[in-house]
Amino acid sequence: MRKMVIISVVLLLSISILETGNAALQNNGNNFIYDTDLNITWYAVANNTAMHWYDANTWATSQIYGGVSGWRLPTTPGTSSGYSNEGEMGHLYYDELGNQTGGPLTNVGPFTNLRADLYWTGTEIDTFHAWYYAFLNGSQGDVDKGLYPYFYGALAVHDGNVSAVPLPGAVWLLSSGLIGLIGIRRFKK
Secondary structure (H helix, E strand, C coil): CHHHHHHHHHHHHHHHHHHHHCCCEEECCCCEEEECCCCEEEECCCECCCCCHHHHHHHHHCCCECCECCCECCCCCCCCCEECCCHHHHHHHHHHCCCCCCCCCCCCCCCCCCCCCEEEEEEECCCCEEEEEECCCCEEEEEECCCCCCCEEECCEEECCCCCCCCCHHHHHHHHHHHHHHHHHHHHC
């Protein structure tokens, strides 16, 4: 009996690890996209309103999604202008969504309104400048924070997995089957 319980627990853990360990972008529902590589959660609905950096930063930090506050703008290392797969924005564009250097944006994955546009990052250069990331072509650059163009949007990101993924149905089915087997065994004794 003890051997059967141990084997069942190992099997149960194996199934749950396989379910969550295969994809780097994990859709947690409710527009929460968990990046298992960077241990961050993206909010899948981009704010495509033209805004300067101060408004974008205020928008991201004031959001409460799924009852969770503490959202922020994504970061980029901001070491040089040009094509970059570094930082949270570059990782999303190239590594997770599989877009090519120079564009165009062909894959938006689970994001509902990500556009081939420029998005603010939370990485500041100095008091007056910050970095943007171009989902037009996978590049980054620096710009005046107070610039109010018609094409700078924002994405919100949160450190960690803010929305736990429910256990898959197969795990619940296996668990209930094991409980039934244990009950039948006890009934027979």
